[in-house]
Amino acid sequence: MSRTQRHLEEAERWSASNYRPLPVVLERGEGVWLWDVEGRRYLDMLSSYSALNQGHRHPAIVAAAQAQLGRLTLTSRAFHNDQTGPFLRELCELAGYEKALPMNTGAEAVETAIKLVRKWGYERKGVAAGRAEIVVCEGNFHGRTTTIVGFSTVSQYRRGFGPFTPGFKLIPYADADALEAAITEHTVGFLVEPIQGEGGVVVPPSGYLRRVAEICRERGVALIADEVQTGLGRTGRLFAWEWEGVRPDVILLGKALGGGIYPVSAVLADAEYMDAFAPGDHGSTFGGNPLAAAVGRAALRVIVEEELWRRADELGCWFMDRLQALASPHVEQVRGRGLLVGVVIKESSGPARRFCEALLERGILAKETHEQVIRFAPPLIITRDELEGALAAIGAVLRGP
Numbered sequence: 001m002s003r004t005q006r007h008l009e010e011a012e013r014w015s016a017s018n019y020r021p022l023p024v025v026l027e028r029g030e031g032v033w034l035w036d037v038e039g040r041r042y043l044d045m046l047s048s049y050s051a052l053n054q055g056h057r058h059p060a061i062v063a064a065a066q067a068q069l070g071r072l073t074l075t076s077r078a079f080h081n082d083q084t085g086p087f088l089r090e091l092c093e094l095a096g097y098e099k100a101l102p103m104n105t106g107a108e109a110v111e112t113a114i115k116l117v118r119k120w121g122y123e124r125k126g127v128a129a130g131r132a133e134i135v136v137c138e139g140n141f142h143g144r145t146t147t148i149v150g151f152s153t154v155s156q157y158r159r160g161f162g163p164f165t166p167g168f169k170l171i172p173y174a175d176a177d178a179l180e181a182a183i184t185e186h187t188v189g190f191l192v193e194p195i196q197g198e199g200g201v202v203v204p205p206s207g208y209l210r211r212v213a214e215i216c217r218e219r220g221v222a223l224i225a226d227e228v229q230t231g232l233g234r235t236g237r238l239f240a241w242e243w244e245g246v247r248p249d250v251i252l253l254g255k256a257l258g259g260g261i262y263p264v265s266a267v268l269a270d271a272e273y274m275d276a277f278a279p280g281d282h283g284s285t286f287g288g289n290p291l292a293a294a295v296g297r298a299a300l301r302v303i304v305e306e307e308l309w310r311r312a313d314e315l316g317c318w319f320m321d322r323l324q325a326l327a328s329p330h331v332e333q334v335r336g337r338g339l340l341v342g343v344v345i346k347e348s349s350g351p352a353r354r355f356c357e358a359l360l361e362r363g364i365l366a367k368e369t370h371e372q373v374i375r376f377a378p379p380l381i382i383t384r385d386e387l388e389g390a391l392a393a394i395g396a397v398l399r400g401p
């Protein structure tokens, strides 16, 4: 039995079956490359759903983590430590917000924002007790907690997991008029992804985000941008909202904030919102711990020093043009922004998964999102030559049978 086979059988025997991974067993990563237990090399075109914008084991981030491991790793927020303050200051200065609240996962950042804008709504807007509403979009992905899946429109994410938290109102994505119509005296927030990543790399028409920001400002509703996947350079700007020159009231970061090493997430907002929280209102044992803060600081430094958004912008346009030019009979559409790219496979060509399996055979790691979309989201440190190599393999697969 091959080493791969042994690992697959072991994982299948002992793991809960909440995932269906591609049959590859990885043991080493560096930059944009991964190696499996047989010594085969793969190009990572998923980047752990954009958590690896800086690539695998970026030397500066590894060094920061190692240095911090040798000093102090966990204090809880019962005490101060010398990393959390600098991390939050650097994060706020970079993003242009007054305050930040550190958590661990993206879903926790979303949950934090839900609590925050509800409390803000009751205290500052005078919303009637227990009536606060948050508007969300069809096709959303904000994480997997019971509250969050309660407002998912993917039936599998909900089926069997109710009862769900009330207080959310669904509207179509990319429809600003629907937002305007959905807002009532009870509405405290609008939670939206600038581009729907898990939803299939859905890019709203230009002008949507600006219009949504205007509506929220006019109606006194907090605009909450979930930039967990689109933020930190992925779409060709530091934050995807910059494409339309708007500034959300609350932004949510995660994934690449941990530099591919450690889970780090955060909610950013001005004091007007953040001051709704008083001591004891919210917390997390690990949120903002010294190791997370040191890793987060290094993760941000790499993004800024290497101007990763610029690479995503330049290479993304070129990559999408080249994908279009493949003129594959299986492809319905190529869409995306920066290095967040979706290739929509025609229904008649079968589900996207078989193409991902064929790409795996050719040394490219990519994963379908929903049934029909292959997502290409390599580390932003990728070079044009490396992408050129990927295009050869992608072309062979997409022009094949």
Ligand SMILES: *Cc1c(COP(=O)(O)O)cnc(C)c1O
Binding pocket: 049, 104, 105, 106, 107, 108, 110, 141, 142, 143, 144, 193, 197, 198, 226, 227, 228, 229, 230, 254, 255
């Ligand atoms: C991945 C993701 C989340 C959830 O992040 P986790 O760290 O998996 O909890 C939330 N929002 C968006 C837009 C995401 O892509």
